[in-house]
Amino acid sequence: MAADIAEQPDVLAGLLDHGAADIASVAARIAEYKPRSIVFTARGTSDHAALYAAYLTEIRLGIPTSLASPSVVTVYDSRPDWSDCLVIAVSQSGGSPDLSQVIAAARASGALTLAVTNNPASRLAGEAELQIDIRAGHERAVAATKTYTAELLTLLLLIEGIRTGTGRLEAAESAMLDKLPELASDVLDGSTSAELAGRYRFAERFVTTGRGYAYPTARETALKLMETSYLPSLAFSGADLLHGPLAMTDAGVPVLAVVGAGPGGHAMWNVLTQLGRQRADVVVVGAADLPGQTARLRTPAVDERMAAILDILPLQQLALHLAIGRGENPDAPRGLKKVTETT
Structure with missing residues (x-):
């Protein structure tokens, strides 16, 4: 991996x-x-x-x-x-x-x-x-x-x-x-995912969230955490998170929030405000420090369309390091194989 x-x-x-x-x-x-x-x-x-x-x-x-x-x-x-x-x-x-x-x-x-x-x-x-x-x-x-x-x-x-x-x-x-390949290389080389994995090694579950182009990133991150570390991970659009699931967030449930520089990212600000009222442990994935964040995975301020390709990179690394830190083998998830044949 x-x-x-x-x-x-x-x-x-x-x-x-x-x-x-x-x-x-x-x-x-x-x-x-x-x-x-x-x-x-x-x-x-x-x-x-x-x-x-x-x-x-x-x-x-x-x-x-x-x-x-x-x-x-x-x-x-x-x-x-x-x-x-x-x-x-x-x-x-x-x-x-x-x-x-x-x-x-x-x-x-x-x-x-x-x-x-x-x-x-x-x-x-x-x-x-x-x-x-x-x-x-x-x-x-x-x-x-x-x-x-x-x-x-x-x-x-x-x-x-x-x-x-x-x-x-x-x-x-x-x-x-x-510019994309060079930016991708910079994101991977500068990632602090290994340090974050140490912080969240004993987490029992995660919430991931984003809006617009960032929402697929949130969903893909949740899947990576589940299939490599076996961590229950729930993905929500920022809007859907406010329609009920917000109630389960607190200081013991890490929230990975993908917050870009465009309209989708701006639409997440209210979500972050509400998470702050819940005293949630929020890791922001994006280009700027935001109020209420516990930590940040840095990615460049680029067009939201291109950001989706870059924002997932440190989150892939986080899933990798979490799996290793928890004693799992991310290359051989239990019960899974490379090609899944569904009918």
């Missing part, structure tokens, strides 16, 4: 250098198709990447977006009308049968289908009309790290390419993303 985490700056650079042209070609094809809506389908970590892409799609493209439940097709044998829609399956392995069945059903109903996967030879890639290789390379650990950030960047390039209508990014977007 440590090796996979450390490779992420190089994976991001490789995707920008060698994968951008292929993504632009697919984006141009989708822009020409003009889908009436976009539907994502995914499982596990990839579902969090799909949620990030759903925010991107509705905010940047203004196209209605949803996350499909594969069981509608595989368990209940229903066939929604996806004609004139774009259906995108996101999967690291491309090996889960249910996602392949959703793509097959969507294609049969008249949808344009796309597989975003780390395995271009997978069944999922074969079922879809279009496919994009996220180019993350072999991932050693069961817990996904570099494939997650590669999915995020792939989806960001795709959606921004659709937005221009040509598949090619605007100059400002391209310049912003060119």
Whole structure:
């Protein structure tokens, strides 16, 4: 897991250098198709990447977006009308049968289908009309790290390419993303996750929270903590946290709050105020010190879209160090394997 985490700056650079042209070609094809809506389908970590892409799609493209439940097709044998829609399956392995069945059903109903996967030879890639290789390379650990950030960047390039209508990014977007590998390296090198892991080694549970583009980061962090350290971890959007779950927070429940520099981060300020009234132990993930925080994992002040790729990095490291500190093996979580085949 440590090796996979450390490779992420190089994976991001490789995707920008060698994968951008292929993504632009697919984006141009989708822009020409003009889908009436976009539907994502995914499982596990990839579902969090799909949620990030759903925010991107509705905010940047203004196209209605949803996350499909594969069981509608595989368990209940229903066939929604996806004609004139774009259906995108996101999967690291491309090996889960249910996602392949959703793509097959969507294609049969008249949808344009796309597989975003780390395995271009997978069944999922074969079922879809279009496919994009996220180019993350072999991932050693069961817990996904570099494939997650590669999915995020792939989806960001795709959606921004659709937005221009040509598949090619605007100059400002391209310049912003060119800085990403170096920023990722700086975040990993400067992280204080190991020290925080020592502080929270004996925690019994965590709460993670964020809004907008940061909410998928909160969900992915909770998953990493559960699958590597077996720590019960509850993820909430900042808004949903205030609708009841706030009552369970106190000084004994660490809260990991992802607070960016844009509108989503600003929307978290009231959440932090309420957490302060609860005397919660709050770790802020972001670029600025904020009132009431116990500690901070520093990440740069960048556009919220790009921040989602950077903010998860020290949280991956935190999950790694917590697992080791608690005597667990993060490379071999009990009961799990790299490819989960759900139907």
